[in-house]
Amino acid sequence: MLDSEDRVSTTIRIERATAADVPLIIALIRELAEYEHLAPQMSATEDVLRASLFGPRPAAEVLIAYANDEPAGMAIFFQNFSSFLGVAGLYLEDLFVRPVWRRHGIGRLLLKELAKIAVARGCGRVEWAVLDWNEPAIRFYKTLGARAMDEWTVFRLTGEPMRRLATAP
8 A cells, every 4th residue: 555655746647548558458457357357258359459449440549547657547438429419429438547546536537538538529428337336436426426327227239149130131
């Protein structure tokens, strides 16, 4: 754990990830998957991530937070669209701060940077999902003014059911 002297001298910076950051991004995703008890579901590789994030049609963007020069966390996001608002939005796929750096304002700074990007791009909103059991995250999001969309249920179609639908007559 950091002592108070370390906290005072910590400099936090947020940077946009580059292809050179793929090994770090995959490591942070693995840590997130372990934290969320979803490690068996993670199948991303560095090659897949490099192509998806930095190929000809990037599917998402990544912000990396550094505490001094140590990677402390990340935010992975992509553009979506609100037909009701008629404008784009940003969807925060993953927000992760390494345990040793939690409660240092890093998550807030990552979300602040994401909000700045959304405003600069003319987006109507920033959205994300949080696991029901993650009470610390839920409390944190509420302190920012975010509200739970309890009236919505998330659905997911993957794997064989997705392929079956895609090839159905």
